[in-house]
Each structure stands twice: as structure tokens, then as C-alpha cells.
Amino acid sequence: MVKMGIHNFATIVIFSSTLSLIAYAFDPSPLQDFCVALGDIKSAVFVNGKFCKDPKLATANDFFFQGLNIPRNTANKLGSNVTLLNVDQIPGVNTLGISLARIDFGPNGLNPPHTHPRATEILTVLEGVLYVGFVTSNPNNTLFTKVLHPGDVFVFPIGLIHFQLNVGKTNAVAFASLNSQNPGVITIANAVFGSKPPISPDVLTKAFQVDKKVIDYLQAQFWTNN
Template sequence: MIKGVHFLAIVALLSLAFSLVSTFDPSPLQDICVAIDDHKSGLQIPKNTENQVGSNVTTMNVDQILGLNTIGISLVRINYAPYGQNAVHTHPRATEILVVVEGTLLVGFVTSNPKNRLFTKIRKKGDVFVFPIDLIHVQFNAGETNVVAFAGSSSQNAGAITIVNAIFGSNPPINANVLAKAFQLDMNFIEALQKKF
């Protein structure tokens, strides 16, 4: 009787372990979608960086390339003017890997609570950096020349939340009293920031 109970317990544990392993990270691939149209991605074309942040992101995700449907990847090209940045942001659905193909770029991310530790590196031509899923990260051209980088993500649509836009440009706006208390700033200053967005 005891041997039978042990056998059943072992079978139950193995079944549980197998079900966890087999369902932990299933492949999103259910079928493939071959894009018939000869679509030019535009990733070879430098984009205009004359804007407030001094950068331009050319996105190639499932919205632009139908063949990415269910594949689980996407790509962007980022052009940076001198001292331009890809505004502080996060990707809620993907890890990002970035490679610098021209220039020098300061990159980094902040770990989650409670430590909120900043990790930064200087990346030059050919260097790679990984931004873990959903962590706030920064990309800044600290030089006097243009920078070009390509980044791939582990999602057909990584999503992007630009932190400053989300906080100060939400619609409807977040109550200025709430933001003043959260940032420990004067409410007039918060209202001035909200008007910029």
C-alpha cells in the first residue's frame, strides 16, 4: 500500500513538473503569414531628427510587415542627432536588443523597486546592449555626430510607454495635486509641464 502511494505521488509530481515545463513558454507560432507584397521597409533611409528629443524611430512591427504575425519579433531603426535621445521609455511586452551601427551611444536601464538601480554603458559601432522587458530605459547620443542603431524585440508589437508623455500628457490629465505630491514639486511647475504636452 505504501509503495503504491509513493508511486502515485511520484507520478503526480512528474505530471505536474511536465505540465509546468511544457506550458511555461509556449511558442507563439501557430501558423505563418507570408507577406506577398514587395514591401520596402524604409530601414535604409535616415529619418528626420529635427524634433524636441533629437531622434526618430522607424518601426517595423506586425502593423508594417504582416509576415511578423505570430512570429514574435520586430525591429526598429533609430536615428539620433547630436545630443539627441530616444525619450525615456519602456516596452511592456518585449525585451529589446540594440546594436549601434554608427556613432557612440549612452544606454541604460533602471531595475524595478525597491532598489531602482541604474545600469549604463557607452556603446560604440558594433556594440550591443539588452534592455529587459518592461524596464525603464534610456538611449542618449552624448556626441557631436549622428548615431544610427537598430533594435530587435521579442514581440511582434513590443508597445512603448514614453514615461514623461504618459505622466504629464495623459488624457484626461492626472490631477496636478497628485503629481506635485508624488514629485515633491510646486503645483504651478507641474501645471506648466502638463501644458507642454
């Protein structure tokens, strides 16, 4: 058996790690839906529309938000309210790849099926009982669900459709952490039936295999963003 000294072992580990970094190198995650390339920089905008403050001028307030303990109003069609703290609310998270959300639910309140195109979410229930779940991508479209109680945690992988429903008899509160300063959100019903301009009914009747009257009805609804 060949004996390996600690220095040789360390060298191999470092070399292997370097190869790993090279093998898995990729572009950084986008911070906006798209970025059209421009030849004239005078017409360009900064990525995510943010400038960086001189570090010498930064203050504690740049990294601070107050009032997340205050219950939000859930008197809407969905019976829920999402308070997102991203780079727009806390400038100090710019480039740090994190954001936070408080989600309030009235009885039977729903955070409807949606996706975050740029972030994985980890949800922690503080009050109430939530039925949560996500659906995997094609071709299986497997549904993973759990009923969560205070102190329970659930993860929604990046880009997958997920939801939360209050199945308790009282209000519910959860906090969600996301690994992007601007995770984005696409609410499925809003995007499909509330797009501007509307998607052609010919597309939707065939996609959902329903009568055009059903599509007309759904497109006539007032779809609210949560």
C-alpha cells in the same frame, strides 16, 4: 554505482522536460493593453485586430520591407526618430513574436526614458556613440549604463525603463530587435504629464514632491511621441 543505459537516460530527460513544461505553463503574452471579455461574440474583435491570410495566398511581399537604410528626420524636440517595423508594417510577422526598429539620433539626440510592456529589446549601434541605460524595479531602482560604440550591443529587459542618448559629435544610428510583434511603448514623461485627460495635480505634486506650479508647467508642454 548504478549504471544507466542511454535509453533510460533519454527517458528520464524527456520526463523531466515534460514536468518542466507543466510547471512553467502560462498564458501567452498579451498583444494589446487589455481585452475586455464579452459574452456576445458578435461584438468581439480579434486579438491585435488581425486576421490570418490563407497561406496559399501569401507572397514574398508579406514578409518584406524596403528602405530601412534611409536616414530619418531628427529635426524635433528630442532630436531622434524611431522607425518601428511591427506587424502593421510587415504582415508576415503576425504571431511570430518579433519586431525591429531603426533609431536615428541627431547630435545630443535622445530616445527618452520609456518602457516596452510586452518585449525585451536588444540594441546594436551602427554609427555614432550612445549613452544607454535601464533602471531596475522597486525597491532598488538600480541604474545600469554603458557608452556604446559601433558594433556594441546592449539588452533592455522587458518592462524596465530605459533610454538612449547620443553623446557623440555626429549623427548616430542603432537598430533594435524586440521579441514581440507589437511590443508597445510607454514614454514616461508623455504618459505622466501628457495624459488625456490630465492626471490630477494633487496626485502629481505629492508623487514628485514639487510645487503645483511645476506640475502645471509640465502638463502645459507639448509632449511628442517618438
